[in-house]
Amino acid sequence: MITQTQSPIIEIAARGLAPFIQLLGIYVFFHGHYGPGGGFQGGVLLAAGVLLLRMSMGSVHSQAHVSSKKTVALCALGAFIFAATGIIAILGGGEFMDYHYLPVPFLEGPDLRYYGILFVELGITMAVMTGLVAIYDDVLGIGHAGTN
Amino acid sequence: MPWAIELMLFIILIVAALIALQLRNLLAAVITLTIYSFIVALIMISLGSVDVGFTEAVVGAGVVGIYLVVAIFKTTRKSCD
Numbered sequence: 001m002i003t004q005t006q007s008p009i010i011e012i013a014a015r016g017l018a019p020f021i022q023l024l025g026i027y028v029f030f031h032g033h034y035g036p037g038g039g040f041q042g043g044v045l046l047a048a049g050v051l052l053l054r055m056s057m058g059s060v061h062s063q064a065h066v067s068s069k070k071t072v073a074l075c076a077l078g079a080f081i082f083a084a085t086g087i088i089a090i091l092g093g094g095e096f097m098d099y100h101y102l103p104v105p106f107l108e109g110p111d112l113r114y115y116g117i118l119f120v121e122l123g124i125t126m127a128v129m130t131g132l133v134a135i136y137d138d139v140l141g142i143g144h145a146g147t148n
Numbered sequence: 149m150p151w152a153i154e155l156m157l158f159i160i161l162i163v164a165a166l167i168a169l170q171l172r173n174l175l176a177a178v179i180t181l182t183i184y185s186f187i188v189a190l191i192m193i194s195l196g197s198v199d200v201g202f203t204e205a206v207v208g209a210g211v212v213g214i215y216l217v218v219a220i221f222k223t224t225r226k227s228c229d
Binding site for chain 2: 040044048135136139141
């Protein structure tokens with residue numbers, strides 16, 4: 001929103017705070033099996049860190065963290081990972097999202113389900129994080145050329 | 149004693165909602181709505197649903213506040229026509 005850095009206090013505070021918000025997001029994403037959290041919450045926390053940088057440093061200076069050109073493509077890739085895991089399980093002989101039938105070598109039973117869930121949540125995290133950043137960019141009218 | 153805490157949370161919830169409706173300053177109304185979302189998250193957690201409360205705290209008190217601030221930034225106080 002701020003086109004150039006107007007206050008050094010806000011920029012320093014945001015740049016110091018955003019990595020810890022994103023670290024919490026990664027923790028929530030990986031801890032989703034055992035406790036509260038999961039792909040959606042972790043993705044929203046990761047997006048909150050990016051949006052904090054977008055608001056404090058301006059859209060041009062924060063392009064180095066997450067570029068506006070790549071957000072929609074990464075969102076589509078995350079949704080593709082989510083859907084493709086379920087459909088590959090159908091092709092492997094099971095139901096939709098039945099991770100036991102994923103054709104992965106050297107993995108059996110609980111390990112296969114564990115990594116199947118982790119892979120699906122990776123897709124959800126990517127889709128939610130980049131989707132929220134893309135909504136922010138589109139609302140502010142930041143074009144793909146990175147203007148404003 | 150949990151009922152007293154929940155009663156206090158509900159009172160703060162209703163007061164925050166009424167203040168958000170009455171405020172003329174839109175930025176202050178957004179911050180009050182953030183307080184509302186956070187109190188909703190605390191009520192969810194006190195009812196035993198930690199996952200829903202966590203989602204509400206992250207989405208309602210975090211990202212929706214940012215989006216509403218951006219929406220206010222893109223509008224003007226006076227209409228053009």
